[in-house]
Amino acid sequence: GEDVEQSLFLSVREGDSSVINCTYTDSSSTYLYWYKQEPGAGLQLLTYIFSNMDMKQDQRLTVLLNKKDKHLSLRIADTQTGDSAIYFCAETWAGSARQLTFGSGTQLTVLP
Amino acid sequence: EAGVAQSPRYKIIEKRQSVAFWCNPISGHATLYWYQQILGQGPKLLIQFQNNGVVDDSQLPKDRFSAERLKGVDSTLKIQPAKLEDSAVYLCASSSTSGGAQETQYFGPGTRLLVL
Numbered sequence: 001g002e003d004v005e006q007s008l009f010l011s012v013r014e015g016d017s018s019v020i021n022c023t024y025t026d027s028s029s030t031y032l033y034w035y036k037q038e039p040g041a042g043l044q045l046l047t048y049i050f051s052n053m054d055m056k057q058d059q060r061l062t063v064l065l066n067k068k069d070k071h072l073s074l075r076i077a078d079t080q081t082g083d084s085a086i087y088f089c090a091e092t093w094a095g096s097a098r099q100l101t102f103g104s105g106t107q108l109t110v111l112p
Numbered sequence: 113e114a115g116v117a118q119s120p121r122y123k124i125i126e127k128r129q130s131v132a133f134w135c136n137p138i139s140g141h142a143t144l145y146w147y148q149q150i151l152g153q154g155p156k157l158l159i160q161f162q163n164n165g166v167v168d169d170s171q172l173p174k175d176r177f178s179a180e181r182l183k184g185v186d187s188t189l190k191i192q193p194a195k196l197e198d199s200a201v202y203l204c205a206s207s208s209t210s211g212g213a214q215e216t217q218y219f220g221p222g223t224r225l226l227v228l
Contacts, residue, residue, distance in 0.1 A: 004154070035219075040221070040224075041221055041222075042116070042203055042219035042220050042221045042222050043155070043203065043205075043219040044219070045216055045217070045218070048216075088154050088155075090154070098143075098207070098215055098217075099145075099157050099160060099168065100155075100157070100217060102154030102155050102156070103154050104152065104153050104154050105152075105153075105154055
């Protein structure tokens with residue numbers, strides 16, 4: 001089976017970097033994703049990484065993948081108040097018909 | 113390009129009543145998903161369609177939940193009769209079937225259901 005775990009809460013000061021962590025259990029994961037959910041809204045795809053990559057950078061976002069430890073992280077540089085939201089990591093795995101398994105989400109609060 | 117549309121946005125019903133949610137995916141997207149998101153949890157897949165066929169409904173509580181996508185475009189999810197534990201946000205997502213290894217799922221805004 002597959003399981004994705006995240007810490008529940010993270011608070012940072014505006015302008016600092018945020019690092020949101022995620023662990024997964026399925027070694028056959030193919031793609032790993034980060035989604036953002038603002039209050040009352042659906043999920044917005046932020047970025048994704050293929051499982052044979054170690055790092056992906058997209059503007060203020062940096063994704064790091066440690067396959068050995070099954071650990072995924074999302075770093076947000078220069079965090080702004082508009083980044084306050086719930087962040088979900090998710091995975092698909094071989095044979096899943098591209099279905100997503102989500103973690104429980106990390107509530108990021110950006111303090112002024 | 114219009115996004116995934118869902119209606120209604122909010123619904124309050126009493127237990128044992130029935131309710132239906134509607135989803136219109138992004139034009140041309142062959143795959144459609146329904147997720148249930150309970151407060152404080154990540155979304156969990158209920159059912160996946162490809163065109164008008166069911167790919168996976170193993171997590172759908174079939175004694176009370178049903179879903180259809182008769183013409184392979186929009187879809188309806190129904191709960192009958194509703195229980196208190198069905199209170200959640202019901203998210204619809206769609207993706208294209210381009211044959212690529214990675215197919216992004218695009219999510220609608222969700223329907224927030226409260227069962228009293």
